[in-house]
Amino acid sequence: MSITYLEAIREAQAKALADDPRVFLYGQDIGSFGGAFKATKNLAKEFPGRVLDSTLSEDAIIGAAIGAAIEGMRPIVEMQYADFSTVGFNQIVNHAATLFWRTETPCPITIRLPSGGTNGSGPFHSQNMESLYAHYPGLVVMTPATVEDAYSMLLEAVAIDDPVIFCEHKYLYYHLKADGLPTEAEPVGKAKIARPGRDVTVVAYSAMVHEALEMARELATEGTEVEVVDLRSVKPLDTDTVLASVARTGRLLAVGESFPWGGVTAEVVARVASAGFGLLDAAPQRLNAKDTPVPFHPNLWGTHRPTARAIAIAVRELLRS
Amino acid sequence: MSITYLEAIREAQAKALADDPRVFLYGQDIGSFGGAFKATKNLAKEFPGRVLDSTLSEDAIIGAAIGAAIEGMRPIVEMQYADFSTVGFNQIVNHAATLFWRTETPCPITIRLPSGGTNGSGPFHSQNMESLYAHYPGLVVMTPATVEDAYSMLLEAVAIDDPVIFCEHKYLYYHLKADGLPTEAEPVGKAKIARPGRDVTVVAYSAMVHEALEMARELATEGTEVEVVDLRSVKPLDTDTVLASVARTGRLLAVGESFPWGGVTAEVVARVASAGFGLLDAAPQRLNAKDTPVPFHPNLWGTHRPTARAIAIAVRELLRS
Amino acid sequence: MGIGFGMVQAMVTPATGAGSLKETYLGAYRWMLLARVSEEKYASLYRGGKIHGSVFLGKGQEALSVSIAVNLRKGDIFSPLIRDQAGRLAFGESLLDSTRAYLGSRLGAMRGRDGNIHRGRPRDGYFAMISHLGAMIPAVAGALLARRMKGMTGAVGATTIGEGGTSTGAFHEGVNLAAVEQLPLVIVIANNQYAYSTPASKQFACGDLVDKAAGYGIAGHSVDGTDLAACLETLRKAVGAARDGGGPQMVVASLLRLAGHGEHDDFRYVDPELRRTALGRDCLEAAEAALLEKRWATPKEIAAWRAEAARQVDETVAAVQREPLPNPDEEDWCALSSKRLVDGFTTE
Amino acid sequence: MGIGFGMVQAMVTPATGAGSLKETYLGAYRWMLLARVSEEKYASLYRGGKIHGSVFLGKGQEALSVSIAVNLRKGDIFSPLIRDQAGRLAFGESLLDSTRAYLGSRLGAMRGRDGNIHRGRPRDGYFAMISHLGAMIPAVAGALLARRMKGMTGAVGATTIGEGGTSTGAFHEGVNLAAVEQLPLVIVIANNQYAYSTPASKQFACGDLVDKAAGYGIAGHSVDGTDLAACLETLRKAVGAARDGGGPQMVVASLLRLAGHGEHDDFRYVDPELRRTALGRDCLEAAEAALLEKRWATPKEIAAWRAEAARQVDETVAAVQREPLPNPDEEDWCALSSKRLVDGFTTE
Ligand SMILES: Cc1ncc(C[n+]2csc(CCOP(=O)(O)OP(=O)(O)O)c2C)c(N)n1
Ligand SMILES: Cc1ncc(C[n+]2csc(CCOP(=O)(O)OP(=O)(O)O)c2C)c(N)n1
Numbered sequence A, B: 001m002s003i004t005y006l007e008a009i010r011e012a013q014a015k016a017l018a019d020d021p022r023v024f025l026y027g028q029d030i031g032s033f034g035g036a037f038k039a040t041k042n043l044a045k046e047f048p049g050r051v052l053d054s055t056l057s058e059d060a061i062i063g064a065a066i067g068a069a070i071e072g073m074r075p076i077v078e079m080q081y082a083d084f085s086t087v088g089f090n091q092i093v094n095h096a097a098t099l100f101w102r103t104e105t106p107c108p109i110t111i112r113l114p115s116g117g118t119n120g121s122g123p124f125h126s127q128n129m130e131s132l133y134a135h136y137p138g139l140v141v142m143t144p145a146t147v148e149d150a151y152s153m154l155l156e157a158v159a160i161d162d163p164v165i166f167c168e169h170k171y172l173y174y175h176l177k178a179d180g181l182p183t184e185a186e187p188v189g190k191a192k193i194a195r196p197g198r199d200v201t202v203v204a205y206s207a208m209v210h211e212a213l214e215m216a217r218e219l220a221t222e223g224t225e226v227e228v229v230d231l232r233s234v235k236p237l238d239t240d241t242v243l244a245s246v247a248r249t250g251r252l253l254a255v256g257e258s259f260p261w262g263g264v265t266a267e268v269v270a271r272v273a274s275a276g277f278g279l280l281d282a283a284p285q286r287l288n289a290k291d292t293p294v295p296f297h298p299n300l301w302g303t304h305r306p307t308a309r310a311i312a313i314a315v316r317e318l319l320r321s
Numbered sequence C, D: 001m002g003i004g005f006g007m008v009q010a011m012v013t014p015a016t017g018a019g020s021l022k023e024t025y026l027g028a029y030r031w032m033l034l035a036r037v038s039e040e041k042y043a044s045l046y047r048g049g050k051i052h053g054s055v056f057l058g059k060g061q062e063a064l065s066v067s068i069a070v071n072l073r074k075g076d077i078f079s080p081l082i083r084d085q086a087g088r089l090a091f092g093e094s095l096l097d098s099t100r101a102y103l104g105s106r107l108g109a110m111r112g113r114d115g116n117i118h119r120g121r122p123r124d125g126y127f128a129m130i131s132h133l134g135a136m137i138p139a140v141a142g143a144l145l146a147r148r149m150k151g152m153t154g155a156v157g158a159t160t161i162g163e164g165g166t167s168t169g170a171f172h173e174g175v176n177l178a179a180v181e182q183l184p185l186v187i188v189i190a191n192n193q194y195a196y197s198t199p200a201s202k203q204f205a206c207g208d209l210v211d212k213a214a215g216y217g218i219a220g221h222s223v224d225g226t227d228l229a230a231c232l233e234t235l236r237k238a239v240g241a242a243r244d245g246g247g248p249q250m251v252v253a254s255l256l257r258l259a260g261h262g263e264h265d266d267f268r269y270v271d272p273e274l275r276r277t278a279l280g281r282d283c284l285e286a287a288e289a290a291l292l293e294k295r296w297a298t299p300k301e302i303a304a305w306r307a308e309a310a311r312q313v314d315e316t317v318a319a320v321q322r323e324p325l326p327n328p329d330e331e332d333w334c335a336l337s338s339k340r341l342v343d344g345f346t347t348e
């Protein structure tokens, strides 16, 4: 059996619904229609009354999920696109994220954000928002890069008593496949060596892991062994695994698909520079998308986002330094 | 004549209104009441019809300012507290910030964000949001630390053809005083050496500049010469001035009042590590607020935010490394 | 010492139940009195520099606020806002909890992390507002949605907002969601004529805010917010209708804020004309006058109740002032309940 | 070749002016036809893989959309949404501009940076929507506020939204702001019964969306969105009332979306019953039938107009397909207009 990243997300939701009566799904068009990307296909039929179509109101959707969580439920909310979570931003960062700290009331909600660029999606259907949410205290931010992680991390997200921002990458939805669903998983908060190598560490997450792996395969043909670290979650961020890798390679490139100012790559480089300065044989580097909105036309988009080719150039440069 | 940081903000708005008929002010309670902090005191009377009280609708306030900017006006918007801009977040990051890039239509709006912690203000009236806005392309983010900069940078913000997030610090409003208003100013985008020193570079901005200066005065009595760099704007961020300072001192501590994950301090450390690795004699370090919401009670708040004392500890540690 | 859930003095029988009108009125009156007296105390502590942050008073809005709470039952949800001291107490918050929040006691529900009006005990159905106006409405709606999913029936949720708050997108999305889902939600709008300094004429253009109810397809009720009997009756109807499956109920009360926006504010912007109209009537004084007129109480009784309220407040404040303040060294500085997921990286 | 501002064929005299009903109707019909034909072409290009991203059609909504634009004048503002191809063209957008946006031509107003429905030329009063529904309403309101401040009078702004979009907070805040400021804003709500797959019954609980107008204190108009004559007349009234100082006007049109949400969508979720009701009538076919019935056009003329529209569309598409595509090396990759303020730090 072969299963896609998207199907894994569907299966995780099905399992969460089956295993725990407190789980329900909430979002636009997720009921009988099965969601804009079909991540909830058939779930409304399989779990009557537990997959609810919402109004077109992101702020109220998140607010309602918080209220339901206070009542002991464990909602999984789908934003139609990550980009639309800007409209529910306040409820996420000021209500969900502060509730436990302020009142000792847990807020176990999972917010699924279909994230990242795809062909022709343009400025408002391509954004990566992990860095914004990770900046705020009180949120867990997951960024699965594999089918297995999409499945197991989503299940873990639902089990966690805190609000989880689940950044699933649309570019991986249909193309990324695995042979089956995992039965066990690394715990959230642990990064993973996606490919071992001794010459340079490339830290990536979500879709960028695959660009990094493609680059690593290419550079392997030239005799360069790239170690690719998949962060898996960006908050918490597993500094130890990154440092251990840099200890082996002495060189670091952090790659992210979001905008260049701040964000995951800045955090990774800053942590390594602070805590692993002595491990570095060369200046640590970053590669991000360009500092403009995400362009609509594929000709532009292909340059805006980091690709295997662009990463390869950055790695070669880093190896020369 | 002595003038406070808050009065400088008022004077800058008065001058902008007087100099340019396209300027108008828009926000909650800013009309005859003069604003929650009195930053627009008397301006409604002095400039009839150009200081408008808005509805209690942050999203629409920003949206309306964008529309007015399209019509050639130059609105200055006051959010009652920076924290409430989360409700207008979408209009800021997805509409104002993308307008020029998408349509070649400039969007000259200035959004004033009364920012930062003060005694007893708690989780929802203390936030620093510069890092969130700086992450998005298409915005200029200013963080003045002095009375002079509050004045001249606000005037420059109004003159700029792009949306400016103007983070003014509430803690400085009443206490920070200068002898008068400046007649000339460093351009936006240039950082400033707030205090020269040869032993260590402390990069700060906004209220943290003053904590850093206090720390520097204290350490001077122990014979340590701290160089304090005031970033002035965090986007653009003047990497050159920071690097030049680190070239002199070999040591870097970046201090910010916001939450620890990502943000200005990560960006500063990452840039210096990338572009100035060879200049560093020790691992660059960061000091931020703690990773919880901003606490209400002063006993907790005093520990949550970086203070001169906490910075001193971090600097001493850095000097030992 | 703390007044709280189950306290005898004011175990108000909900007006929907068996209690006589007199009992209900008297009970409500005494909560109003306690609210007024406690807030006066907080205001004086604030002026004396003993309270950090802000103090917002419900002066003039006690009749409305208490009428919500006395019509709620155990198991209902109440999500108050900044002018709801009366409703909070009547819903079951102890004076101790309230005072601890203001003074930042380490022993209180908020533990000095958050203060004053942001307090609550969400798991007891007593929600803790965030500052962003309108944000609590969808939260209460979601809680009611959850109860329906759990098969729990018969409970209602009530939440309050000012006329200024009706201009927020959160208000609209929340009320609309509740309407579409036909949830037992009572939305009480206190039109106290000002949002901070902004007059109501700058917040909405409809003749009466209750005109909004039809636009959401929900029931609307108007009431004189200075008249305790009218408030009790209107809320009885509205809460009852929600409980009986009538869907969301919007109650619009007209009144005037009789204090500054917060205690830092001298509210000079309030039109003096307005203060002389019926809107400017003090609901507590009006209730007292009614009590005397109906001979439900004597002046002496009223004086005794006020003295009793003052005694409780003073005692509570004195006790809380002896309590430990928050201590940064005892904080875990962790915003997550899942401690294992803390992002523990720090460099100092 | 491009149809655009001032083109003779369809210089529609606004219905408010001197033009006869026949002239107005005929002009509007021809814009509808051009919209339909051009969108059919875009859809076929999409299916052929020649268009990146999505294609959303206004099929069934042309009568409503065009009626807005033909009632606007030069100097007015139009902020269309995803189903407004007819209104866009009638407002003065050239077919060339439209086609360039879809095909991502480097020469178009959007230069391949943004595509399809997000296009516009804001400085010409033709706003460029962001995707987030409701967000354009306050922007148009703000532009009208600015004009008032500048002392410009007589202009109106019109914007459209679907019934789904009325559930957003942005809609509420924007309409309310316009109402409080009494701006000459026409808000056209196309209740096409679905928001993507979600039926209208899941978006609002009022009987008719026009019930919302009273809640904002603004005028409301209802119209059969499948009837061109009715739409022209209703918009004539609404735009005229806004222009004459009547404040915001809310127009609610009932109709049915006759295409998928986007061209990727087979809209199987649409109730077949509904398609057979009056709501499901194709406004273009109905307009044609009316033209014939009134003898304002012969079948031959209609066929010729359609052929002419197809020729224009084909020529435009062919021309645009020869135009250069965006080139990343020629981009400045700079989101600011103030180039000196670019945050130029990159490490590669
Ligand atoms: C979204 C948002 N914007 C601004 C504020 C700041 N603020 C706090 S109370 C208030 C006035 C509220 O007026 P109203 O809703 O009428 O309630 P009232 O104070 O009159 O009881 C404002 C503007 C806020 N809390 N939330
Ligand atoms: C705030 C927001 N949330 C979600 C979406 C995704 N989305 C695009 S169109 C659409 C349906 C819109 O329905 P309606 O407003 O009725 O307009 P229609 O498509 O029927 O013309 C949705 C959910 C969006 N654009 N904006």
Ligand SMILES: [Mg+2]
Binding pocket: C162, C163, C164, C190, C191, C192, C193, C194, C195, C196
């Ligand atoms: Mg009010």
Ligand SMILES: [Mg+2]
Binding pocket: D162, D163, D164, D190, D191, D192, D193, D194, D195, D196
């Ligand atoms: Mg629709």
